[in-house]
Amino acid sequence: MTTQANDVRPVPTAEWVTIPDLFDDPYPIFQRLRAEAPVHWVPAVDRYLIVGYEAAHDVEQDAERFTADEAGSLMKRSMGHSMLRKDDPEHAAERQAYGGVLRPRAIKAHWNAVFEANARVHLDQLKAAGPGADVVSHFAAPYAAENLRLVLGFHNATADDLQRWSQTLIDGTGNYADDPDVWAAAERSSAEVDTAIDEMLAHFRDEPDHTLLSGLADMPMSLEALRANLKMTIGGGLNEPRDAIATTLWALLSHPGQRERVLAGSRWADAFEESIRWVAPIGMYPRQATRDTVLDGLQIPAGARLGVHVGAANRDPAVFADPESYDVDRPKVPHLAFGGGSHFCAGAWVARASVVGVALPQLFAELPELRLDPAAPATIQGWVFRGVTHLPVLWS
Amino acid sequence: MPTVTYHHDGGTADVLDVEPGTSLMRAAVRNGVRGIVGECGGQAMCATCHVYVRDPYLGALPDISEDEEEMLDCTTAPRDADRSRLGCQVVVGPDLDEIEVDVPASQV
Numbered sequence: 001m002t003t004q005a006n007d008v009r010p011v012p013t014a015e016w017v018t019i020p021d022l023f024d025d026p027y028p029i030f031q032r033l034r035a036e037a038p039v040h041w042v043p044a045v046d047r048y049l050i051v052g053y054e055a056a057h058d059v060e061q062d063a064e065r066f067t068a069d070e071a072g073s074l075m076k077r078s079m080g081h082s083m084l085r086k087d088d089p090e091h092a093a094e095r096q097a098y099g100g101v102l103r104p105r106a107i108k109a110h111w112n113a114v115f116e117a118n119a120r121v122h123l124d125q126l127k128a129a130g131p132g133a134d135v136v137s138h139f140a141a142p143y144a145a146e147n148l149r150l151v152l153g154f155h156n157a158t159a160d161d162l163q164r165w166s167q168t169l170i171d172g173t174g175n176y177a178d179d180p181d182v183w184a185a186a187e188r189s190s191a192e193v194d195t196a197i198d199e200m201l202a203h204f205r206d207e208p209d210h211t212l213l214s215g216l217a218d219m220p221m222s223l224e225a226l227r228a229n230l231k232m233t234i235g236g237g238l239n240e241p242r243d244a245i246a247t248t249l250w251a252l253l254s255h256p257g258q259r260e261r262v263l264a265g266s267r268w269a270d271a272f273e274e275s276i277r278w279v280a281p282i283g284m285y286p287r288q289a290t291r292d293t294v295l296d297g298l299q300i301p302a303g304a305r306l307g308v309h310v311g312a313a314n315r316d317p318a319v320f321a322d323p324e325s326y327d328v329d330r331p332k333v334p335h336l337a338f339g340g341g342s343h344f345c346a347g348a349w350v351a352r353a354s355v356v357g358v359a360l361p362q363l364f365a366e367l368p369e370l371r372l373d374p375a376a377p378a379t380i381q382g383w384v385f386r387g388v389t390h391l392p393v394l395w396s
Numbered sequence: 397m398p399t400v401t402y403h404h405d406g407g408t409a410d411v412l413d414v415e416p417g418t419s420l421m422r423a424a425v426r427n428g429v430r431g432i433v434g435e436c437g438g439q440a441m442c443a444t445c446h447v448y449v450r451d452p453y454l455g456a457l458p459d460i461s462e463d464e465e466e467m468l469d470c471t472t473a474p475r476d477a478d479r480s481r482l483g484c485q486v487v488v489g490p491d492l493d494e495i496e497v498d499v500p501a502s503q504v
Contacts, residue, residue: 061425061437095439103441105466273504332472332504334433334444344436349470 011048011298014040019176022383026283027324030312038296039306045176047286047305051312053319053336055296059287059308060340063087066287068343070305073286078172078186079235080228084285088342094229095346097219101151101212102346107353110210111151115358118146123366131394132373139363140245141238147354148237152230153211156199165189166238169231174384193234194227233347240281241351243387245359248275250380250388251326253372258328263364268356270328277335278326283311284384285339310336311386369396398488401496402429402447414488420497421445421483431499438484440464444504445483446471447497454478456492461485473500 017029022045030051033040038052050056059066068085070076076085083094100106122143129138145159145166154162172186197213204214212233216226248271252259262271289304300306314335315323321330338345345351364370372378376392397413400423404410414423424432424445433444440463449457460468464485468475479498488495 100462103463103466104470105462332502334435334504338435338442340435341437342439344439344442346441348442 007297008294008299009037009297011039011041011300012037014042014049017042017049018044019383023381025380026309026311026383026386027315030309030315031324034312034316037298039298039300042307045307047307048300049284049307049309049312050295051309051316052296053313053316055298056308056310056313056336057340058295059306060336060343063342065290065293066306067290068287070286070288071303072305074175075173075232075286076228077183078175079169079190079231080224082228082232083225084232084343091342094221094225095342097216097221098212098229098346099215101210101215102350104349104353106210107349111147111350112353112357114150115147115354116362118143118150119358119362122146123362127366131396132376132392135249135391135393136242136246136389140242140249140359143359144238144242144245144354147241147350148234151212151350152233152237153200153204153209153213154196155203157196161192161196162234162238165193165231166234169193170235170239170385173235176384190231193231197227197230236282236345237347237350239385239387240345240347241355243279243281243385244272244276244351244355246388246391247279247281247380248272248355248360249363249370249393250372250378250391251275251278253370253393255326258326262328266361267328268360269352271360272352272356273335274326274328274330276337277314277320279380279386280311280314280335280337281385281387282337282339283382283386284309310339311383367393367395369394371395398493398495400424400488400494402432403450403496403498404431405499405501416489418488419484420447420486420488420495423488424483429499431501431503432483433503434484436484440467440482440485443467443470443472443482446473446500446503447481447483447486448476448479448500449481449486450496450498451479453492453495456495457481457486471500472502472504 034051038055039050042049083091122139126139145162149162168185168189171182175182200213201217204217208214284307287306289300291302293300317323338348371394373392373394378388379390380388400412400414402410410429421434425434435444436442464482
């Protein structure tokens with residue numbers, strides 16, 4: 001960046017921002033912050049919070065100035081030191097070891113049929129629960145969990161195990177309040193995952209298949225790194241597709257005109273991509289400045305711990321017109337919900353296949369009368385991770 | 397220094413002098429060439445640096461790897477059987493001193 005010294009401003013401090021307010025609804029807070037500067041020091045979260053698109057994009061494309069290997073990382077404490085908190089070339093070698101398991105060719109050959117079968121099973125369970133059922137706990141969560149279990153190759157665990165592991169490990173990653181009960185639950189899950197991995201690796205060395213764990217069984221990766229990477233993948237591979245399904249459904253059910261256009265044109269990809277722009281399931285991720293530097297005109301000191309809020313960047317009015325609205329017809333601009341640069345989401349194609357290709361079209365095909373329950377409103381919460389946590393629906 | 401020309405709809409073009417060893421994606425992103433996104437930073441993972449290579453340069457290109465092949469089936473603008481490549485997989489240097497590409501109307 002070649003910004004001249006006299007253009008550089010100090011980062012303002014936002015004393016007024018609180019974690020409970022962010023958890024409840026971060027978007028009005030982001031609007032107020034963004035109007036003043038793209039980066040703020042936020043004492044409540046102990047980070048430089050990035051809320052502007054250009055600043056967020058600059059950070060994720062420049063690993064030399066902004067390392068992913070953050071000191072004092074909550075994710076490292078909760079899940080171990082995964083590739084998500086490493087820079088290249090170390091990160092690239094571990095990512096390479098994931099091979100083609102999560103890429104389009106394998107999805108087409110092996111996983112689409114699995115996703116379709118799982119969607120049928122869980123749609124039947126949703127229908128059995130009857131009108132008024134919560135579509136998150138009766139469809140989105142168990143469907144995402146079973147898909148993930150089979151893609152990863154945890155033949156010795158249940159979808160419920162995967163849900164418990166994912167939620168408790170992610171709760172640790174977002175444990176900014178340092179709650180000891182949250183740490184205890186994360187530690188229990190971490191130990192359970194380690195045991196399950198050890199069992200499956202021994203199995204796959206004799207009987208390999210198409211799963212991720214099988215592919216990793218004979219890879220030259222330390223067991224410590226493998227365990228951490230699997231925990232990261234359990235976190236990102238379950239809650240994010242779950243939240244993407246629920247948020248997209250909520251968006252379509254509360255915007256009847258757009259629902260009609262999406263259905264008429266089978267525009268499930270547009271509905272999904274706009275939904276994760278609008279409410280990014282992974283809202284914020286950390287980076288740390290490796291040197292004194294300037295970011296979008298603001299002075300960042302060496303060692304600064306940053307919170308790159310792609311959920312905020314995705315609503316930057318400098319890039320997206322009318323950014324607070326859900327609009328499947330908005331001009332196509334790349335959103336940052338899958339991250340960018342070398343840490344671009346490894347599960348992006350699995351998410352698109354399982355949500356866009358299967359879950360959304362099957363839900364509306366099986367339950368064309370799907371609608372919100374006026375007596376039981378949806379709940380939406382979170383700011384590090386954000387999603388619809390409870391979505392009661394009716395059908396005829 | 398090798399030269400890369402990015403042709404846009406409507407007849408405009410960006411012409412860059414590029415350090416040998418640089419990919420068409422990296423050169424475009426560094427210099428703000430519109431229409432090349434390069435979301436995944438060059439891992440042949442996102443299909444947002446799709447370009448159509450102009451005919452005279454097709455013979456000088458490296459073979460298409462398996463990873464590039466599957467991404468070329470995931471591009472937003474239609475794939476051209478001969479001319480479609482990922483910008484991150486085409487690197488200028490001694491074997492490719494000059495290249496001209498057309499930038500698709502959309503990458504996302």
